[in-house]
Amino acid sequence: MAGEHEPKVSRGPEKDTFEGQRFTQKDLEVSTHRPVSFPVLRAHWLLLLLLILSLTICFLLLVTMLVQVSRIPKSPQVEAQDHEENLSLGEAAASQGPVHSSLQQLSQINASLAHLCRPCPWNWEPFQGSCYLFSRTLGSWDSSVSCCQHGSHLVIINSIAEQRFLSYWDIRKSHVMWIGLSDHNKEGSWHWVDNTLLQLSFWKDGEPNNDGNQGCVQLAENTWSDNRCTAQNFWICEKPLTPCPGL
Structure with a gap:
């Protein structure tokens, strides 16, 4: 009777049967795959965390810049112009949907960024298309002459308005300053540093007098006078104003 309770096992080349259940050879094989080591998983998680942290920092920097831009004070003319543009864009957004509302916000951001543009470098003064x-x-x-570099030159005075602008600065600072005028090429023939002949002048009474081989011109108060080129004066550099690029 003991033989009645023994399980029947049949074997074959492809599968085994145990109590009527079939198992393939693949099911009976022991897996040889190795689990991923903990250091590798930890490295993957660290890289992911670093990526998330970098994206978060970039987002915070962008938000901070936009907040600072929004706090920049505007002139009354700019505020009036922005108000008119906002009204026009608001009416268009109300009639054409959320897409135009997003375009309105983008336009406002671009206008704010444009106000950050400086047509002249730091420490330079803008006036009528030039930087000084x-x-x-x-x-x-x-x-x-040598100190005026990077596209600049010793100042060339072409108008009464420019002379007044420079004279105001000179008087306010009580400085005598070199301008880009001399008679180096020919005695008594005054040329600017770009070799153009002098047309408009603001000589002081009795000047130029060429006293003691004075061949270079200085601005003192609101008039010009010649002086020895080796004299020690302040000077004024000039270069074209750089328009702000469109955003």
Whole structure:
């Protein structure tokens, strides 16, 4: 009777049967795959965390910049212009849906960023399409010419308005300053540093007098006078104003 309770096992080349259940050879094989080690998983998680942290920092920097831009004060003319643009964009957004509302916000951001543009470098003063640098050190006329670099030159005065602008600065600072005028090419023939002949002048009474081989021109108060080119004066550099690019 003991033989009645023994399980029947049949074997074959492809599968085994145990109590009527079939198992393939693949089911009976022991898996040889190795689990991923903990250091590898930890490295993957660290890379993922670093990526998330970098994206978060970039987002915070962008938000901070936009907040600072929004706090920049505007002139009354700019505020009036922005108000009119906002009204126009608001009416269009109300009639054409959320897409135009997003475009309105983008336009406002671009307008705010445009106000950050500086047509002149730091320490340069803008006036009628030009930028002016008023030196804080002394030098000869030739050294002053050399100090005006990066697309600038010793100042060339072309109008009464420009003369008044420079004179106001000179009077306010009580400085005598070199301008880009000399008679180096020919005695008594005054040329600017770009070799153009002098047309408009603001000579002081009795000047130029060429007293003691004075061949370079200086701005003193609101008039010009010639002086020895080796004299030590302040100077004024000039270069074209750089328009702000469209955003």
